[in-house]
Amino acid sequence: MINYPKEFLDLLNSVTAKRPRTVIQHILESGFITSEELKNKYGYNHPPRAARDVREYGIPLVTYRVAGTDGRSIAAYKFGNPADIKNNLSKAAGRTVLSKALKQALIEKYGSKCFVYLETMDESALQVDHRIPYEIGGEHDEKDIDYYMLLSPSANRAKSWTCEHCENWVKKDTGFCLCCFWAHPENYEHVAGKYERIISLVFTGNEIEDYYKLIKLSGERKAQEVIKKIIHEHLK
Structure with missing residues (x-):
């Protein structure tokens, strides 16, 4: 394992979200991670998104090319210069530091759901996410908690894929x-531009x-077709 500066290791260890944490841990152990490993070993079908999670x-992270198991060229990711965190932290570190306070504020206002x-x-x-994707709406002051939402891991994955x-x-x-x-x-x-309505049913x-x-x-x-048919017949 490479001997990284303490400041860099502290930043790596501060990340607790599952997807970026998985990427970080793998790179720490192996020196790099490939898009093939992200897909086949961890089930992340959009490797650039996993890499972007870390960069945020x-x-x-440095992206470069390596040979995959079938000999074709694939993407791989490794840590860049640890000194660069001083240039990146102005935007991202505050978000990392405040994330626990933001999460608690959301839970206090809306409940743990x-x-x-x-x-x-x-x-x-529960995971904290921007209501408007960061790539579209940019960053907001985390004291304005209404710019953020609480999501289960499955909801967060579904939202990421849809967006x-x-x-x-x-x-x-x-x-x-804002209208989505x-x-x-x-x-x-609307739902990602489609005139639709969604009801989430949880059976307990x-x-x-x-x-x-x-x-x-x-x-x-x-099952959805049957539920909609029952509702339609009931509302006649």
Whole structure:
């Protein structure tokens, strides 16, 4: 393992979010991580996003090319110059330092629940995310907590994938994002540009038996169709 400066190691160790932490730990152990490893070993199908997660904490990463297992050229990532953190921390470090205070403020205001799925969960499992993706809306003062939201890991992954495949990822219209379900699920006009509405159903306790009956009746892939049909018939 390379002997990195203490300041750099402290920054690496301050990262607790799962995806960037996975990248950091792998690089610390192996010296680099490839896009192939990110996909096949860790299940991250969008390696540049995983690398960007690390960079957003002010940690310099270098992208270069190596040969994959099939001989083709693939991307690999390793740490850049540790001294560069002094240039990056002006934006990213404050976000890292304040993240615990921001998370607690959101929990105190909204409760320990996912904004998208509305399920109550352990505080340690919840993740803080920008309502408007950082790549579109930029940074905000973390004291303005309404610019942020609490998400379960699965909701955060779903939001990341949807945003990155949305037409606005290129256009970068903040107004478009403000009206989207993934930014404001409590009050929205569209879902990534589509005229849709979403209801998240969570089955708990005795309701789980109803869930299994529904799956047995319809098949997992058609459960939504059956639920919508029941609602439609009920509302006639």
